[in-house]
Amino acid sequence: MTTLPEWTDLRFFLELARSGTLSGTSRRLSVEHTTVARRIDRLEQQLGTTLFDRSREGYQLTEMGLSLLPHAEAMESAALAATEQLAGIQVSARGLVRLGAPEIFGTQVVAPMLVALLREHPDLNIDLLLLPRFANLANREADIGVMLDPPSTGRYMVAKLATFRLYLYGSKEYLARHPPIREHADIAHHEFVDYVQDRLASSELNFFEELGFTPRRRLCCTGMMAQCEAAAMGLGLVLAPPYAVRNHHNLVPVLEDRFHAERSFWLVAPVDLYRLQRVRVVWNLLREYSERNSPLFKNDDKLIEFSRTKTSFE
Template identity: 70%
Template structure:
């Protein structure tokens, strides 16, 4: 290696490692994708090593790339700290934040929350990953995410976002057509809508078996939004948090007696948590969960 790599090249390296694609990195850096490619080629020449494996799916770090990553992250933290100290103010909240959230919560509540939030930060953009599975933070699929499983290895900032309860819900039409449910054992004679059992994004989603009855699953879906539509159409009962029943199409059954408790965790890699734009979204989600507790545990 004849010359030391420049910080700007390492910044391009970091963004490509986090996004996995030239287009994603170029958007974060606000440059053309050809510029990202050129900078990465130059960095690899300077280091005399291949940092990424290229494929049609995108860019993945090589063994050498993984070795360089923590050093680049340390430099990024130092640069941000210096900027804040020299300016005497918080580093501007700008750029792109990739946020992974559970599908139903993301569509129904996080999306409108972000729409309002982004009006206050015109230089900030959010890539919202709403999908039946949880974002993979280890592979840098997202900058921060809401998950059911708190990581027990790796360098992450982790906080309990909210404890929540899943209650049994059914549509008024379904409940009128079927035998009354007066106690837990009565659930055994009813149809249920649930997750596809061999496609669970987390073992924490296997809550229907905790009812104490053998559930008769009539329809299984990979996401809770589809389950809610099926239950609202009268196909069967479902278990869901209160935020799935805010439109009145589903009503609770034995709410005081039958429920399962879980927790959502807010997680971000330590190096990304230091970024002002990531912390801004982190704080937004915490404030939302604290102010809307009834969405997670029913207060009737």
């Protein structure tokens, strides 16, 4: 190799590594897909190696491509940091932040809080990824992820966002048509709405195993938003946090003062991206908002702490 690769070619390399397709990369970079292919071919010729395996399914990094990836990411991070520093961005953040969040949390909590932030920072843009799984930060699918399982390896900033409790809810119509629920044993005679068990994005979503019995699932959905809609229509009981049901006024808590499950959301961002002003602005907003709005996550402080291995009741 007689010359260094151009940074613009490495940008194409990074985006293709993340999206896996020419069409996805062309959309992200606002160019034709033929331009993407030409840039990748040029980079491979310049480096004298094959960076991607091509197939009908898309582009997969080769061993040499995987070796190049962290160096290209470091160059990207340095370029972004230099741009911010030279632009003197200290008060107003600018640029794009991609934020991955669970569907109903992102819809009911995150999206509304972002409105004021975007008004405050007119040059800031946010892509809110409401995925049926948790965002893949390793391939830079998102800059920040809200997840139940923080990574145990890799260079990430990790902080607890909120501990939330899940309560049993049922619609007023459902509860009026079915036997009353006065104690834990009564729950076993009722029907439930839950997650599709073989499509769980995390084992932490397996809430109902903590009931102490196998629930009678009438409907299973891959997202909690659909679960709450079905429960609100009277199909069965649902286990959900307060923020998930706040717009369903006909859903009422069941055994609220005697039973709950508990989980935690974690904020995660690659260390190099966390250094960027625009990423920290979004990160800080999420943490501050969660601290100020604890009723979204817990109905009150009177509940007995719930054990992950043993059910607790008064």
